[in-house]
Amino acid sequence: GDSVTQMEGPVTLSEEAFLTINCTYTATGYPSLFWYVQYPGEGLQLLLKATKADDKGSNKGFEATYRKETTSFHLEKGSVQVSDSAVYFCALSGTGGGNKLTFGTGTQLKVEL
Amino acid sequence: KAGVTQTPRYLIKTRGQQVTLSCSPISGHRSVSWYQQTPGQGLQFLFEYFSETQRNKGNFPGRFSGRQFSNSRSEMNVSTLELGDSALYLCASTGQGRAGANVLTFGAGSRLTVL
Numbered sequence: 001g002d003s004v005t006q007m008e009g010p011v012t013l014s015e016e017a018f019l020t021i022n023c024t025y026t027a028t029g030y031p032s033l034f035w036y037v038q039y040p041g042e043g044l045q046l047l048l049k050a051t052k053a054d055d056k057g058s059n060k061g062f063e064a065t066y067r068k069e070t071t072s073f074h075l076e077k078g079s080v081q082v083s084d085s086a087v088y089f090c091a092l093s094g095t096g097g098g099n100k101l102t103f104g105t106g107t108q109l110k111v112e113l
Numbered sequence: 114k115a116g117v118t119q120t121p122r123y124l125i126k127t128r129g130q131q132v133t134l135s136c137s138p139i140s141g142h143r144s145v146s147w148y149q150q151t152p153g154q155g156l157q158f159l160f161e162y163f164s165e166t167q168r169n170k171g172n173f174p175g176r177f178s179g180r181q182f183s184n185s186r187s188e189m190n191v192s193t194l195e196l197g198d199s200a201l202y203l204c205a206s207t208g209q210g211r212a213g214a215n216v217l218t219f220g221a222g223s224r225l226t227v228l
Contacts, residue, residue, distance in 0.1 A: 098169040099169075100158050
């Protein structure tokens with residue numbers, strides 16, 4: 001079945017550091033890929049998405065490129081801020097119809113001054 | 114535009130009881146999905162409803178059930194609660210069209226504690 005693997009956290013960075021959170025997936029067909037972010041005490045918010053190979057999703061300085069050859073969708077940001085501290089989830093949509101998402105385990109990011 | 118509203122936000126139950134959680138989707142959204150979030154298992158899909166019909170179902174026991182009303186509001190029910198049902202239950206709604214496909218907007222969740 002479908003699965004998503006994310007790097008373990010927590011990831012602790014200094015403000016203005018470069019961020020990479022790795023995400024790889026296993027799926028049949030051609031799923032859409034997503035990054036969601038969860039701030040403390042809140043639900044998940046869509047950060048960015050990509051719907052086909054070589055698409056780049058971007059939002060708020062975050063980027064991720066859909067790499068079919070490596071089945072990856074790594075999240076990057078050039079300069080993180082304290083306000084980016086949150087849990088980040090990589091997810092894919094199934095190809096069986098509907099809106100079911102399969103999520104990775106989440107990676108907690110802590111950004112310090 | 115109002116977001117996804119879940120009630121109650123917090124609740125405490127004892128083993129053997131049942132619980133009903135409510136979700137009001139974004140106006141115009143007809144798809145509502147439910148997820149269970151726990152520290153050990155992460156985010157797990159429970160079920161999805163579209164136009165009052167269950168469209169997808171995850172691997173949860175029959176104690177977990179749901180329904181959707183004609184106004185797209187949804188409820189989920191857990192009967193005979195177990196300690197392991199303690200979790201954050203998240204509801205998400207999805208709009209129609211290619212741009213909205215698979216884009217879930219989540220509510221803040223209902224945190225259930227089973228004692």
